Every structure is written in C-alpha cells, then in structure tokens.
Amino acid sequence: xxxxxxxxxxxxxxxxxxxxxxxxxxxxxxxxxxxxxxxxxxxxxxxxxxxxxxxxxxxxxxxxxxxxxxxxxxxxxxxxxxxxxxxxxxxxxxxxxxxxxxxxxxxxxxxxxxxxxxxxxxxxxxxxxxxxxxxxxxxxxxxxxxxxxxxxxxxxxxxxxxxxxxxxxxxxxxxxxxxxxxxxxxxxxxxxxxxxxxxxxxxxxxxxxxxxxxxxxxxxxxxxxxxxxxxxxxxxxxxxxxxxxxxxxxxxxxxxxxxxxxxxxxxxxxxxxxxxxxxxxxxxxxxxxxxxxxxxxxxxxxxxxxxxxxxxxx
Amino acid sequence: xxxxxxxxxxxxxxxxxxxxxxxxxxxxxxxxxxxxxxxxxxxxxxxxxxxxxxxxxxxxxxxxxxxxxxxxxxxxxxxxxxxxxxxxxxxxxxxxxxxxxxxxxxxxxxxxxxxxxxxxxxxxxxxxxxxxxxxxxxxxxxxxxxxxxxxxxxxxxxxxxxxxxxxxxxxxxxxxxxxxxxxxxxxxxxxxxxxxxxxxxxxxxxxxxxxxxxxxxxxxxxxxxxxxxxxxxxxxxxxxxxxxxxxxxxxxxxxxxxxxxxxxxxxxxxxxxxxxxxxxxxxxxxxxxxxxxxxxxxxxxxxxx
Numbered sequence: 001x002x003x004x005x006x007x008x009x010x011x012x013x014x015x016x017x018x019x020x021x022x023x024x025x026x027x028x029x030x031x032x033x034x035x036x037x038x039x040x041x042x043x044x045x046x047x048x049x050x051x052x053x054x055x056x057x058x059x060x061x062x063x064x065x066x067x068x069x070x071x072x073x074x075x076x077x078x079x080x081x082x083x084x085x086x087x088x089x090x091x092x093x094x095x096x097x098x099x100x101x102x103x104x105x106x107x108x109x110x111x112x113x114x115x116x117x118x119x120x121x122x123x124x125x126x127x128x129x130x131x132x133x134x135x136x137x138x139x140x141x142x143x144x145x146x147x148x149x150x151x152x153x154x155x156x157x158x159x160x161x162x163x164x165x166x167x168x169x170x171x172x173x174x175x176x177x178x179x180x181x182x183x184x185x186x187x188x189x190x191x192x193x194x195x196x197x198x199x200x201x202x203x204x205x206x207x208x209x210x211x212x213x214x215x216x217x218x219x220x221x222x223x224x225x226x227x228x229x230x231x232x233x234x235x236x237x238x239x240x241x242x243x244x245x246x247x248x249x250x251x252x253x254x255x256x257x258x259x260x261x262x263x264x265x266x267x268x269x270x271x272x273x274x275x276x277x278x279x280x281x282x283x284x285x286x287x288x289x290x291x292x293x294x295x296x297x298x299x300x301x302x303x304x305x306x307x308x309x310x311x312x313x314x
Numbered sequence: 315x316x317x318x319x320x321x322x323x324x325x326x327x328x329x330x331x332x333x334x335x336x337x338x339x340x341x342x343x344x345x346x347x348x349x350x351x352x353x354x355x356x357x358x359x360x361x362x363x364x365x366x367x368x369x370x371x372x373x374x375x376x377x378x379x380x381x382x383x384x385x386x387x388x389x390x391x392x393x394x395x396x397x398x399x400x401x402x403x404x405x406x407x408x409x410x411x412x413x414x415x416x417x418x419x420x421x422x423x424x425x426x427x428x429x430x431x432x433x434x435x436x437x438x439x440x441x442x443x444x445x446x447x448x449x450x451x452x453x454x455x456x457x458x459x460x461x462x463x464x465x466x467x468x469x470x471x472x473x474x475x476x477x478x479x480x481x482x483x484x485x486x487x488x489x490x491x492x493x494x495x496x497x498x499x500x501x502x503x504x505x506x507x508x509x510x511x512x513x514x515x516x517x518x519x520x521x522x523x524x525x526x527x528x529x530x531x532x533x534x535x536x537x538x539x540x541x542x543x544x545x546x547x548x549x550x551x552x553x554x555x556x557x558x559x560x561x562x563x564x565x566x567x568x569x570x571x572x573x574x575x576x577x578x579x580x581x582x583x584x585x586x587x588x589x590x591x592x593x594x595x596x597x598x599x600x601x602x603x604x605x606x607x608x609x610x611x612x613x614x615x616x617x618x619x
Contacts (some may be wrong), residue, residue, distance in 0.1 A: 074596040081604040081605075082606065083603075088609075088611035088612045099612065101612065
C-alpha cells in the first residue's frame with residue numbers, strides 16, 4: 001500500500017472556536033497545530049489522524065477513511081481518548097494541560113496549552129556534550145514534580161524521553177505527549193500494543209508488562225539524563241538484556257560530573273527494576289539532597305565497619 | 315544446538331486471528347507448534363490456544379534438557395491437547411466442541427520428529443527444494459492421490475478446506491507421524507497454516523528462503539502472502555527454523571543453547587488476550603460519551619474554565 005503523508009489543515013482554517021495558524025509537528029498518528037482561540041491566546045491542537053488508516057488529500061478538510069479501516073481507526077481513537085482522560089485529570093505546572101476536547105471532521109481533537117519553548121531533545125542537540133550538571137539537576141528535579149503528580153493518579157507515562165520533555169523560555173520543564181500513558185489499575189482494558197522508544201524504554205516494556213511500574217518511568221528518566229551527557233540515546237534495553245555494552249555513567253564521565261549525579265543515573269538504569277529507585281520521591285530526594293543511593297552504601301558499610309574496627313581500642 | 319528461528323502470525327482479511335504459534339527450546343531440544351482454530355466452529359482460537367499451550371507446557375516439564383522419546387512426547391502431547399479441548403467444551407457446556415488443526419515438530423540430536431492432524435503443514439527444505447512434507451488430512455488430498463482430480467481442480471474445489479482429522483472433535487483424531495529425519499547444516503523446517511501454503515507453494519517458499527536470513531525473508535514472504543490473500547484472505551502463520559549446527563559467522567541472530575542451564579526452557583508464546591488489531595466496535599454514542607467524560611474532567615480539574 002502506498003503511504004502518503006496526510007495534508008494538514010491550512011493556515012486560517014476555522015476549527016470550532018479556534019483558528020489554525022500552522023502545523024507544529026506531524027507524527028504517524030496525529031498532526032499538532034498551533035492555533036489561537038477567540039481571545040487571541042495561542043493553543044496547541046492535536047488532531048487524531050493515523051497516516052495508514054485515514055487520508056486527507058490536499059485542500060480537503062475531512063479525511064477519507066475506507067470501510068475496511070474504520071474499525072482500526074475507531075480502535076486508535078480509543079487510545080487517543082485514553083490520552084485525553086489521563087491528561088484531563090492532571091493539573092500541574094510541569095504537566096501539559098488539556099483545555100478542550102471535541103469531535104469534528106470525522107475525527108477528534110485535543111486542545112492543549114501552548115507556550116514558546118523547545119524540547120529537551122532540541123536542547124541536547126544544540127548543546128551537544130555541553131549540558132551542565134546544574135541544568136540537568138534543575139530540569140529533572142522539576143520535571144519529577146510533574147511525574148510524581150502523574151504517578152499519584154495511578155498513571156504511568158511510559159514514553160518518557162527528551163523529545164517529550166518540553167522546556168519553557170525559563171527552562172522550566174513540561175511533560176508532553178501522553179500517547180502511551182495507561183491507567184495502571186484498569187487491567188480489564190483490551191490489550192494494547194506497547195508503544196515505546198528504543199533507548200528510553202525500560203526492560204519491562206519489552207518483556208513482562210505486568211512488571212511495569214513507577215520504576216519503568218524511572219528507567220526512562222535515567223536514560224534521558226544519560227542522553228543529556230552522551231548527546232544520544234543509550235543502548236536499548238532489549239539489546240542490553242542480550243549483551244550489555246552500555247558504559248556506566250560513573251565510568252564514562254568520571255571526574256567531569258559529580259559522583260553523585262553519575263551514581264543516580266546508573267541507579268536508574270539498572271536492568272533489574274527492583275534495584276532502581278522505587279518511587280519518584282526516592283529519586284528526587286537523591287537528586288536534591290545529595291544522599292548516596294543504597295547500592296553504594298554497601299561499600300560504605302564495609303568501610304565504616306573497617307573504620308570502627310581500626311578505631312576500636314585494643 | 316545452533317539455529318535461527320522466526321515465527322509470525324497475521325490476521326489476513328479476517329475479523330479475528332484464530333491461528334496460534336509457539337516455539338520453545340531447552341539446551342538440547344527444540345519444539346515448534348502451529349495450530350489453526352477452525353472458524354466454522356465457535357471458539358476456534360480457544361482450541362488453538364489450548365493445543366499450543368498444552369504442548370509447550372509438556373515440553374517445559376519434560377525437556378530436561380532432552381525428551382526421552384520425541385515421538386511418544388508428540389503422541390502424548392497431541393492426545394492430551396485433544397482431551398483438554400474436550401474438557402474445556404464440557405466445562406463450559408458448549409454444544410459443539412471447538413476444533414483446531416495442529417502440527418508440531420521436535421528437533422534433538424540433529425534429528426527432526428514431527429506429527430500432525432489436519433491441514434496445517436510442515437515442509438523440510440534443503441538447498442532450495444522441499445524434500446519432505448506432511449500430507450493434509452483432507453478429502454481433496456485423497457482425491458488427488460487417487461488421481462480423481464488434478465492439482466488445478468483441487469485449487470478451486472468447493473471442499474478444499476474440509477478436513478477429516480483435527481483436535482477437539484468428538485471422533486478420535488488421526489495423527490500422522492514422520493520418520494526420524496536427520497538434519498543437515500542449513501536445512502529449513504517450516505511449519506505453516508493453510509493461509510500461507512494456500513497462496514505460496516512450498517516449492518516457492520523453499521526457493522525464496524534458500525540462503526536468506528530467515529529473520530528478513532520470512533516476514534517478507536508472509537507480507538507478500540497476506541497481500542496475495544486479499545481483503546478476505548485467511549489468517550496466516552508460520553514458524554521457521556534454519557538448523558545451523560556448525561558455527562556460522564554471519565548468523566549473529568542465531569541462538570546458541572550451549573550456555574543454558576540444563577533445567578531451563580525458553581518459550582516464545584504470546585499471551586492469550588484480545589489481539590490489538592481486533593476490529594473495534596466503538597459506536598458514535600460511545601465516542602460522544604468519551605468526549606463528554608473528558609470535558610467533564612477538564613472542567614472539574616481546571617478551575618480557569
């Protein structure tokens with residue numbers, strides 16, 4: 001089947017109360033537009049439009065959805081609703097906010113707040129290899145506030161990566177794109193094909209999905225921090241499970257960043273989910289308070305024991 | 315043991331995938347199974363699932379790391395699967411028991427053993443040619459063998475999908491066993507359902523797979539067959555293994571079992587659940603309801619609006 005890219009709605013197009021300005025991004029499942037509401041404030045509008053199932057020709061408004069694809073198209077719509085549901089319930093400065101949700105042109109639209117900025121991915125690209133420790137700590141500590149809010153609603157993001165972390169003008173981070181977010185408690189949902197990005201997805205994404213938990217998002221946080229230092233994504237988890245060639249942050253950047261930051265990154269990137277920080281709060285505490293993660297403490301424990309032995313009077 | 319293995323299952327043009335495939339291996343033995351749940355009967359995919367699952371479970375119990383007697387294992391395994399399907403039907407008070415074809419193959423000590431019931435096939439390929447294959451338990455096959463119809467007639471015969479042996483029917487299944495077949499380096503053993511062999515002949519597959527990397531060639535083959543099957547094409551499934559006993563440098567995707575502990579078994583079997591590509595039945599009312607729910611949540615959690 002020939003794959004054609006869908007044509008975006010043209011600038012100036014009136015969509016309910018919003019006026020489209022231009023296309024911001026085009027993905028396999030959706031198009032994101034920059035638009036403004038009647039008061040003139042800018043918003044981002046995400047249009048559900050899977051490339052392989054619906055086709056909009058140049059100049060058309062309604063996409064053509066063939067009879068045979070209608071079922072699959074509607075199924076994908078369910079996933080789009082899940083993203084909307086997940087986001088609508090969250091209200092946090094570090095999580096993108098949904099402002100409206102409506103149906104038009106045979107498909108559905110999600111209106112989100114828009115602020116000028118760039119993704120962490122773009123930032124990493126621009127500052128290849130020169131991202132400072134202060135920046136990393138600042139961005140991630142605040143981003144984790146948002147992630148904590150997500151987890152406290154019994155939701156997992158499941159597709160955390162630098163291109164889904166948006167930086168406002170003041171470098172305050174916002175979590176965007178909850179397309180993979182799933183309610184962890186709703187196990188009666190039909191099985192959904194896992195969605196993930198190699199390099200940032202945890203080993204649980206590939207293997208036993210029953211083991212997905214906050215620690216899986218935490219793996220992705222670790223991978224994103226690693227990418228800040230390396231300038232590119234770390235080795236994908238499925239490959240690491242076969243043959244782990246990922247150089248630990250502690251080895252690769254020793255002396256260039258604080259030992260504690262490097263330890264935290266390696267801690268998050270443990271293949272065994274039980275050895276990672278188990279909650280965002282634990283990770284945040286480590287990032288802010290500069291305490292040692294437990295696996296390092298075992299060395300310290302022996303050290304302390306030896307010290308005590310040495311200093312004990314004979 | 316060294317081998318490259320690939321399995322794939324596609325829905326084709328059907329509403330539903332009633333094919334099931336699995337493979338498992340221990341340090342010294344490999345099992346491959348394909349079952350094609352019969353669409354005419356309800357719950358065909360359940361029968362198929364029970365068949366592959368019960369064979370895989372038996373393998374996990376008994377291949378430690380070798381099977382004592384591969385033929386006995388296949389015979390017992392398929393007969394147990396048959397009874398497990400009947401038990402399921404009785405437990406759920408089904409009027410008509412669900413049915414499935416089944417073809418299973420064990421390889422150990424470089425010798426292949428296989429058994430089948432129904433019209434899912436096994437092909438053994440060497441140097442681009444089919445050197446052995448199962449004989450379908452179908453009326454058509456018998457007519458062909460007796461010379462009453464020609465190959466061309468068989469392809470359009472109205473009874474071409476009718477089989478007289480399967481697992482799960484009240485009649486005891488007829489199960490055919492192969493000979494002990496020694497494998498040579500580079501041999502391909504391919505198991506598939508009629509959705510695949512019905513559109514691409516075994517000979518053609520043998521040519522296509524000769525010398526190719528299975529991990530690339532098999533998905534291509536299946537994709538082509540799916541297109542050829544058309545909008546109403548049958549489900550198509552395949553498990554193919556290339557036996558590579560000698561060390562082959564190019565085959566980095568080859569699986570070596572030498573380092574596996576004696577008691578360990580690795581199994582690749584998709585969990586039973588709704589196939590995500592199932593057609594969704596989201597109605598207009600449900601869409602409206604979902605949008606209402608999201609809007610209500612936005613209003614509730616967003617004081618500005």
